[in-house]
Amino acid sequence: MHDFEYEAPSTVAEAIGILEKHNGSARLLAGGTDLIDQIRMGRFTPEVVIDVKKIAELMQMEVTADGVQLGAAVPCYQIYGSEQICREYSALADATKIIGGAQIQSRASVGGNLCNSGPAADSTPALIALGTTAVIAGPAGTREVPVEEFCTGPGQNVLQRGELLTALKIPAQPAASGSHYLRFIPRNEMDIAAVGAGAQVVLDSSGENFVSARISLGAVGPTPLFAQEAGDLLAGRPVSDEVIEEAMEAARKIASPIDDMRGTIEFRLHVTGVLTRRALETSIARARQNLGK
């Protein structure tokens, strides 16, 4: 394994200082479930590894009436361990429950999953569906970016030198809403998404009409995708197989998958539609449940 220095700052400012000093040759360590393997495999050869788990605000999760303030390094098990997250932000709970196995979930963070910027990241489509904003701190101060704009390519994102992701802000979900994330894997465990789909729907008080919807996709493009058109076309329309079919088609249109060991283009395009439908159906059922219908 490549030789590197280890730093563990206790404040965001300190972390930014170290990042600036090393000018691109530092890597941030949260759960380390991606990074350690990447260094071991020689994909990254950082001079310094900066452990952010000693920074209190990165390890905090607050669920209030305004939504969720999720520290970037909070591990998965704490997220799905919150009953309120499971109930009101179900898509995020769904995603964090299926990332790796129990050992991985006890270390891996949603912030790390986002910053690793893999196209097949499970938690990113869930964040997109829930309308999440990424909070980025850097030498020039703090800025916010919608999660759907965070990733720019496989392993690439909007973070500039000296910047780090500190938190994810998930807005409070309307009472008449429901969300879901699911993925297709050839096995039932210990696998990586061949296709992933997230959805969040808001229904009217009858539970029969869409007020709004957000749909997201994973593993079918260079980044996780926000299928905005697919969601928007549902707004104001009755819940029916026909309109869901339209959303499936719209979601397929933005997918640009590749052929690889996890699936063919044909397979991924078809399953994109299938999972979009399944994500919507479960979200609708959950919204109706939240409505007491």
Added chain:
Amino acid sequence: MATIEHEKTAETQKYKVIGTRPIRHDGVDKVTGRALYGADKRLTGMLAGAMLRSPHAHANIKSLDTSLAEKLPGVHAVVTSADLPDCTDKVANLGEGSVNLKHLSNNVLAGEKVLYRGHAIAAVAADDIHIAQEAVKLIKIEYEVLPPVLHVLDAMQENAPLLHDDLKTDELGEIADQPSNVAKHFRFEQGDLEAGFAAADVVVEHEFKTATVHQGYIEPHNATALWNADGHITVWMSTQGTFTARQQTAELLHVPVSHVKVVPMEIGGGFGGKISVYLPPVAAVLSKKSGRPVQLVMSRTDVFEATGPTPGSVIRIKLGVDKEGNITAGEAWLAYEAGAYPGSPVGAGAMCVFSCYDIPNAKVDGFDVVVNKPRTNAYRAPGATNAAFAMETVVDEICEKLQLDPVEFRLKNAAVEGTRRVDGPVYPRIGMVETIEAIRDCEHFQTPLEGKHRGRGMATGFWFNIGLKSTAQATVNPDGTVGLVEGSTDIGGTRASIAMQLAETLGIAAEDVVPTVVDTDSIGYTDVTGGSRVTFATGWAAYLAAIDIQDQMVERAAKIWDCDATKVHYEDGAIHGPDGNKLTFKEMAAKAQTTGEPIIGRGSADPQQPGGAFGTHLVDVEVDVDTGKVTVLRYTAAQDVGTAIHPAYVEGQIQGGAVQGIGWGLNEEYYYDDEGTMRNSTYLDYRMPTTYDLPMIDTILVEVPNPGHPYGVRGVGEVPIVPPPAALANAIYQATGIRMRELPMSPPKLLHEILGKAKTNGA
């Protein structure tokens, strides 16, 4: 030691120990983590080794410069193929199969050419693994990259790039003039093929493809070697056969076998993949150069890329059946990928393809073909699973066409005692029919399968098993126990199954036998743990050692009682003499100390009738027609196991084999890009089933004792991997109406067929 309480099988009622389920002798060490595996070995002054492996699937090595690596502080030795003695084209017999030593040597460290990605080129020994890995990066190497040949049919083309300039086809016994990637073409024939097909009312012919798959043992290959100043080499390693590892190492290093001692560490799975040597000769020359012990351990990617998977293949089957459902003729064409060097298991595949049936008129052509993939090696019934996938799918289609019951069809055409297999041998007493009947009569088969997109499939399979040579030595202890020393490395619970045969013969408890697996200096020659032979052959050696003890105890008792030995006999765990004289085994063991020389039993065996094994499997699946994903709902495997010495381990072997077959059928494959790089060389993307992907595998032990063994033992370990892919394919057909003729039947491939069918139906 405790025993799992369980009812004995009918066949084992007559035995005291055989048929019971004692807890394995090595169980505590393994569940507490105290068992020592190869990578646990630590020696004073031990160095860590790392290897340079080819990034290309096919290339000439233009130049190789290790000087910078040698200069790195902490590096003690760097070796290349120049450090191995020149091996000629000598063929070494390794018991289960033979090997061309030049090929083996070039596989261990490449000469002028690399033939697959991951091909070892050089190795470094350094103070720690990090320095060794850094040093590997400092080795300068210049390649002339050549186009890779990645598929058997491409490799057989006349204008295909050649892997070996000097490889000429053995064409039905004649050596061809021109070099080729086809190492061998052979043929088996019987009866009159033309007349057979003329007599058929239905003929079905199809081509099948299977992907390269790996055994997927948990523990990577490893070797720790010390080349001592006296010229003696000790190797500690994970291996299926210490004596074959010793022979291969000695032959490759040009030292006498007596100069190599192989010490078996515990083994974390092998399934055939830990017979060939990869690391011991390299660790040994690193040790010779550095004067220190050296340890080499592969990574998972090394294991996938550079050890011996089982071949991808193309198989064509043509089968003729008359209206009454009698098979009249069968023709098969099998081409297997040998990997970089000749030696695929196509021979076994060709012998197995028609092995379950009585086919009067048949012809089988086999082709052994080199491609730019790792050199293939044995994997549980090597070659048979590929063949059974093709044959059993055709059988299912024929049954459908003629509206015949698949059970009745199989019973009608089943191989029985006296049936001649296409390659010549005539079966002795076998249990093919009994396994089909066991499935027909089981609760699973009798319960109708209901539900949408669900299907049920069955398939049968055969494996020869082998005998080969084994040694056992048993020392009687004064406390009435027996120390059993053996040379068979224990992969599947064989310490227990061998000890139980010794215990049964002596009439003592299994717990009173203390088995130990020892190194090559400490026991007589013993062939590999492979071919499902250990419980059969090493069990036989233990039986002979027990008989030897019986004879010595009879002699001793005669001496004690001062009578003629012919008046004394051993029975039921005791020595009986005239005048009601009797000494139990324990009493005799205590007396032995003071009445003469130590009592040591010796058994060496070379049994010739391993008794073939048959299995019939039944599976229920549900297909998600929107994604092509197959869920295995229920699985039952019936197998002729001869006599189940330790039924729990027999069941375990059947379950393990079935699971590997399910993985092979549904998801496992070497996924290559066009450059010949395996893109899924990790357990994340090489998809073996997990417990979440499987139902309980129910087993039915059919006991048709092998007449060729004192306790009726047949090998049980291999045949259960043979039927699963075909059984799954037949079940998928029932569920979807789609015949899958390519493995794996993974979601993208099955969905492709489902979408294609929907399009056709819609049009």
